[in-house]
Amino acid sequence: MAEKNLYEILGVPKTATDAEIKSAYRKSALKYHPDKHKGDKDSEQKFKEINVAYEVLSDKQKRQQYDTFGSTTGRGGYSGGAGQAGGFDFNGMNFDFGGGGGFADIFESFFGGAGGGGGRSRRSKKAGPMRGNDIEANIRISFEDAVFGSEKELEITKSDICKHCDGRGAEPGSVIGTCKTCGGTGEIRTIRNTILGQMATSNICDDCNGEGKRPDKLCSVCHGTTRVRVKERVKVKIPAGVDNGSTLKLAGKGEGGIKNGPSGDLYILLVVEQSKKFIRDGLDIHGETEIHLLQAVLGDEISVATIHGEKTIKIPAGTNDSKVFKISGEGVKKASGQAGDHYVKIKIKIPDKLSKKERELYVALAGEAGLDTKKSGGLFW
Numbered sequence: 001m002a003e004k005n006l007y008e009i010l011g012v013p014k015t016a017t018d019a020e021i022k023s024a025y026r027k028s029a030l031k032y033h034p035d036k037h038k039g040d041k042d043s044e045q046k047f048k049e050i051n052v053a054y055e056v057l058s059d060k061q062k063r064q065q066y067d068t069f070g071s072t073t074g075r076g077g078y079s080g081g082a083g084q085a086g087g088f089d090f091n092g093m094n095f096d097f098g099g100g101g102g103f104a105d106i107f108e109s110f111f112g113g114a115g116g117g118g119g120r121s122r123r124s125k126k127a128g129p130m131r132g133n134d135i136e137a138n139i140r141i142s143f144e145d146a147v148f149g150s151e152k153e154l155e156i157t158k159s160d161i162c163k164h165c166d167g168r169g170a171e172p173g174s175v176i177g178t179c180k181t182c183g184g185t186g187e188i189r190t191i192r193n194t195i196l197g198q199m200a201t202s203n204i205c206d207d208c209n210g211e212g213k214r215p216d217k218l219c220s221v222c223h224g225t226t227r228v229r230v231k232e233r234v235k236v237k238i239p240a241g242v243d244n245g246s247t248l249k250l251a252g253k254g255e256g257g258i259k260n261g262p263s264g265d266l267y268i269l270l271v272v273e274q275s276k277k278f279i280r281d282g283l284d285i286h287g288e289t290e291i292h293l294l295q296a297v298l299g300d301e302i303s304v305a306t307i308h309g310e311k312t313i314k315i316p317a318g319t320n321d322s323k324v325f326k327i328s329g330e331g332v333k334k335a336s337g338q339a340g341d342h343y344v345k346i347k348i349k350i351p352d353k354l355s356k357k358e359r360e361l362y363v364a365l366a367g368e369a370g371l372d373t374k375k376s377g378g379l380f381w
């Protein structure tokens, strides 16, 4: 094909706007449409040229390339016509532009989608193996289970490969033959009438899912869909040291893959219940313990509850209320060896009932401390 100036083909100046190019294309395309000139090779050729010109000039990048190099291929000249890879089948004629889909896009922008109405997505290729979907699930565990780890069981519902037919969609023992709907091509061709004439589109065959083959008897369990919804009990090993909001990943425990694709993964979000005794902060544990007023004053060795049992610590004489002591390494311990600390806050308990003897001693103590307890009204008898 002789090389022609693409602007001349559409009859627009080099400075034409996108709208002018589009308008010129519509006029020319209608004028030279093959349906109006049946059997006229010149019109057919002209129609092809118009579409090639529009395909280049309507694309900002291609147009710029063409303006700079006089070509979009780098070989000089833009040669349209049959025989290149990719393209579009139009009313029995092949328009191949190498760009793959460019021409179809033109029609879509004019007619609002080549796939036709109905809200179903346009599919033109049969799908290959696909990874199954990931699944997310929650599991509630106790404070202790999060600290020390445990094993739980969880029931999940998921879409999986049909075991009855092994994902083939055919009832065991039945023969898989050519799909009668599409004749084995896996595609259904539809001819639509548009203002530019008839247009052929291919869609994947729904009856065989583009396989071209179909069993003579569909699987009685999945009805040929190859998939079923199943309930599965999954054992979950909870490692020591997990926290509220931790996520565990169980690789391959998600939904089954399609056409031998790998399974998805199962993600488990841990919801950890609170403890009545302790507050957790990462790997550290915070607690409180009560001591007698005299232990605070005189000092003592006391027993403190930690998540690892009772631990003994020394309270120095003159310990104030709310003082916090740290017990190193007695917090949450991870398998990695990482460990937090235990923090204990001292609450001083003031005795509210005194024996006669105790009362006398406290009064004596008060006198020793120079306190006039009768005046202050702190003590009464």
Ligand SMILES: [Zn+2]
Residues within 6 Å of the ligand: 179, 180, 181, 182, 183, 184, 185, 186, 187, 205, 206, 207, 208, 209, 210, 211, 212, 213
């Ligand atoms: Zn079919």
Ligand SMILES: [Zn+2]
Residues within 6 Å of the ligand: 162, 163, 164, 165, 166, 167, 168, 169, 170, 219, 220, 221, 222, 223, 224, 225, 226, 227
């Ligand atoms: Zn089945």
